[in-house]
Amino acid sequence: MPIEEGKESTSVTRTVHSRILPQKNVITASKSNIERCFEQPSNLESWIRPPSNLMHTMNDKELLWRATFVPRLKKYPFLRVPKIALLFLTRGPLPLAPIWEKFLKGHEGFYSIYIHSLPSYRPNFPRTSVFYGRQIPSQVTEWGRMSLCDAERRLLANALLDISNERFILLSESCIPVYNFSLIYHYLTRSRHSFIGAFDDPGPYGRGRYNFHMAPEVNISEWRKGSQWFEINRKHAISIVEDTIFYPKFEEFCRPACYVDEHYFPTLLTIQAPNLIANRTITWVDWSRGGPHPATFGKADITEEFLTRIREGHTCLYNGQPSSVCFLFARKFAPSTLEPLLQFAPKILGL
Numbered sequence: 001m002p003i004e005e006g007k008e009s010t011s012v013t014r015t016v017h018s019r020i021l022p023q024k025n026v027i028t029a030s031k032s033n034i035e036r037c038f039e040q041p042s043n044l045e046s047w048i049r050p051p052s053n054l055m056h057t058m059n060d061k062e063l064l065w066r067a068t069f070v071p072r073l074k075k076y077p078f079l080r081v082p083k084i085a086l087l088f089l090t091r092g093p094l095p096l097a098p099i100w101e102k103f104l105k106g107h108e109g110f111y112s113i114y115i116h117s118l119p120s121y122r123p124n125f126p127r128t129s130v131f132y133g134r135q136i137p138s139q140v141t142e143w144g145r146m147s148l149c150d151a152e153r154r155l156l157a158n159a160l161l162d163i164s165n166e167r168f169i170l171l172s173e174s175c176i177p178v179y180n181f182s183l184i185y186h187y188l189t190r191s192r193h194s195f196i197g198a199f200d201d202p203g204p205y206g207r208g209r210y211n212f213h214m215a216p217e218v219n220i221s222e223w224r225k226g227s228q229w230f231e232i233n234r235k236h237a238i239s240i241v242e243d244t245i246f247y248p249k250f251e252e253f254c255r256p257a258c259y260v261d262e263h264y265f266p267t268l269l270t271i272q273a274p275n276l277i278a279n280r281t282i283t284w285v286d287w288s289r290g291g292p293h294p295a296t297f298g299k300a301d302i303t304e305e306f307l308t309r310i311r312e313g314h315t316c317l318y319n320g321q322p323s324s325v326c327f328l329f330a331r332k333f334a335p336s337t338l339e340p341l342l343q344f345a346p347k348i349l350g351l
Helices: 044-048 060-067 097-104 146-160 181-189 234-242 247-253 264-272 304-311 335-349
Strands: 011-016 025-030 083-089 111-116 165-171 231-233 316-318 321-323
Touching: 060 146, 060 234, 083 146, 083 181, 097 335, 111 146, 146 165, 146 234, 146 247, 146 264, 165 181, 165 234, 231 234, 234 264, 247 264, 304 335
Parallel strands: 083 111, 083 165
Antiparallel strands: 011 025, 165 231, 316 321
């Protein structure tokens, strides 16, 4: 919401009459020809209202700068209802959109949606869809490259423009929620931590990817690895968006076979706020089949037992206390899973 204060100018003309008449100063005012380029906000609502059109014309440098605006007073002078921002990083379509429509139905005002897809993709969501008009200006991304982190920063920056967004969840087109909205909303908004994996892997796929040219900004003792799929609070989102210290190091020295999306955010937040991250992800995946990518599930995989296994049988810490609710989302689900997921959604997922 760029705002400039237009200034009206007053032309002052001083006329001195001849010596025959008594000296008198005559002041005449001319009407200004300068018009205001932007409407000055007249009330607080003008400042806090989220952008009505996500397809802005800011470049990344302008966007990141704008997104770092932070109020210095912690107490809000208005009723702020915290929202969760769903950040979809996708190539194009969202084949599981009907699951998300069911998940979000009836909870308007408690969430926001942002979609980063290939720039050439043109969505065809109906106006009644929660995904309608939620595309952001996007660029091409490449797996394992800094362009992937750029896309995630772009999603965070656009979501930060809405001052009510408090929690930020990175999702893909293959993700699904595994609990209902109310449980997930309260789980996230009441958490004292951000959920991002950040562990020290001494092996070749952890410390073995570290480049000593990254010091002194990043030392090997601070080098961390974690899942790309994170959930963070507003403070950490701003830390990621405003970073100009660590970003250049990762951009130059973390290239395949150093996969930057696995290291940049975990290392950054470990250095800046190690006690405020839960050091775990809330997005469930299955690595049991081996390979560089987690398993992708098809229609035949979707059973009641399978969905129950995702939700149950886990133990983790939540706000320092043991909890059996550890994963709120899951991936990777193929488009063919939509039909059975919708079938089990009311009973298993509570949708």
